[in-house]
Amino acid sequence: MIKNAHSLLRLIAVATAAAVTAIGIAVPAQAQAAPISTVTFTNSFEGNPWNDWQGLKSGDGVAGADVNGNPVVARTGVNNGWLYTGTGWAAEKIAVSIGSWGDRSNCSASIWANPVSYGAGVGLEVWDPNGANGWVKLTSTAPGVSAGKYQQITTPPLNLNGLSTVYIQAIYGNSKAVAQFVRIDDVSLTCVS
Numbered sequence: 001m002i003k004n005a006h007s008l009l010r011l012i013a014v015a016t017a018a019a020v021t022a023i024g025i026a027v028p029a030q031a032q033a034a035p036i037s038t039v040t041f042t043n044s045f046e047g048n049p050w051n052d053w054q055g056l057k058s059g060d061g062v063a064g065a066d067v068n069g070n071p072v073v074a075r076t077g078v079n080n081g082w083l084y085t086g087t088g089w090a091a092e093k094i095a096v097s098i099g100s101w102g103d104r105s106n107c108s109a110s111i112w113a114n115p116v117s118y119g120a121g122v123g124l125e126v127w128d129p130n131g132a133n134g135w136v137k138l139t140s141t142a143p144g145v146s147a148g149k150y151q152q153i154t155t156p157p158l159n160l161n162g163l164s165t166v167y168i169q170a171i172y173g174n175s176k177a178v179a180q181f182v183r184i185d186d187v188s189l190t191c192v193s
Helices: 005-023
Strands: 038-043 053-059 062-066 080-097 107-115 120-131 134-141 151-154 165-192
Touching (some): 107 120, 120 151
Antiparallel strands (some): 053 080
16 A cells, blocks of 8 residues: 555656556657857958958048057057048958858858047948859948947848858048047957857
């Protein structure tokens, strides 16, 4: 005779386990989550930046780099890029080969920017150089960035499947009488699957 409900429940559990084992019912194991795969490209302007970067400009814009600066004004390392303009724009872009990256449906680009004199809208863009009619801008963002310190700018997520090369471009435009430098450093493109 069973003395209490707890003993009864234990007896039912043992009997059920024995029955399942005896008749060979397979109990599925919990599904394992697929491992997360992350691929990242980075460039910090080290070495000779002009081996990788291309400058663009309009008006009085200038795209340049501080190489082995003294004092060092880079975010990391000893080199950084910079954009300068008073009435125009300046940009620097870098090609990223992504054809071998696997799933590229969840990607984003980022760069660090530091306006030297006053806050500014600094743009970050991702371009497809091989669009049906030439260059196609895939995404862009241009947040306001405070002066005096590096701040990270990141694009919204984008799908880069089917592309073999993209360009990441930092751009700064200005229409003020006072020109300024915007330092840029530590670009990255990351895809997570």
